[in-house]
Amino acid sequence: MSLVRCVEVARTFGQGDRAVVAVHGCSCDVEAGARIAIRGASGSGKSTLLHLMAGLEVPTSGSVSWPEFGESPADRARQIAVVFQGPSLLPALDVLENTMMAAVLTGTDEAEATERALAALKTVGVTGLVNQLPETLSGGQAQRIAVARALTLRPRLLLADEPTGQLDELTGRHVMDVLLAAADELGAALVVSTHDPTVGDRMTEHWEMHDGRLLVPARGGVG
Known part of the structure; x- marks a missing residue:
């Protein structure tokens, strides 16, 4: 069962002499229950590929489809959650409000969104921070809350872009523990995406990106 299918997908930023091809003709499938590490150096196109899978970027050529999620962007938004690489919390909102935000924006009523957010914050171990603003948080705390926000969607597909890239080893290990446990619990x-071999080793499939080109083992084909 394919959740995301990319067929000869390419993404170019800019035009003319300033054009940069971030992704070159990638083809791949993400199946239900998959545990995939996309490994590669910074600038290899990993983030852009994840954004294409999430529907946050539109391909310059090729196609991205979501066979199990329907055609509506709103339906996809309720089933795909993204943990971004850099800071992504809104500075004017406290931790609870930031954690609720994704669920509320995709149509969950406020009471249920609050319940989901509190449960997700407990899962990632930061329930004591619910009233704090992002400026008071450490990098590790902020990343845990970003993970909690994604979990409030109860997604079928969870995309994490270098989720441990700015964390110390211990905190990074905990964030991966949470992501893997949550994916197991949700059946997601x-x-x-990662350049950290210790993160990649915890996943069951390993894809490689080099200069925007994706190398996928035989099960998913080569793009």
Whole structure:
């Protein structure tokens, strides 16, 4: 059962002499329950590919489809959650409000969104921070809350872009523990981009990106 299918997908930023091809003709499938690490150096195109899978970027050529999620962007938004690489919390909102935000924006009523957010914050171990603003948080705390926000969607596909890239080893290990446990509990597919071999080793499939080109083992084909 394919959740995301990319067929000869390419993404170019800019035009003319300034054009940069971030992704070159990638083809791949993410199946239900998958545990995939996309490994590669910084600038290899990993983030852009994840954004294409999430529907946050539109391909310059090729196609991205979501066979199990329907055609509506709103339906996809309720089933795909993204943990971004850099800071992504809104500075004017406290931790609870930031954690609720994704669920509220995709149509969950406020009471249920609050319940989901509190449960997710407990899962990632930061329930004591619910009233704090992002400026008071450490990098590790902020990343845990970003993970909690994604979990409030109860997604079928969880995409994490370098989720441990700015964390110390211990905190990074905990964030991966949370992501893997949450994916197991939700029955969700998990795709993680990383250049950290210790993160990649915890996943069952290993894809490689080099200069925007994706190398996928035989099960998913080669793009």
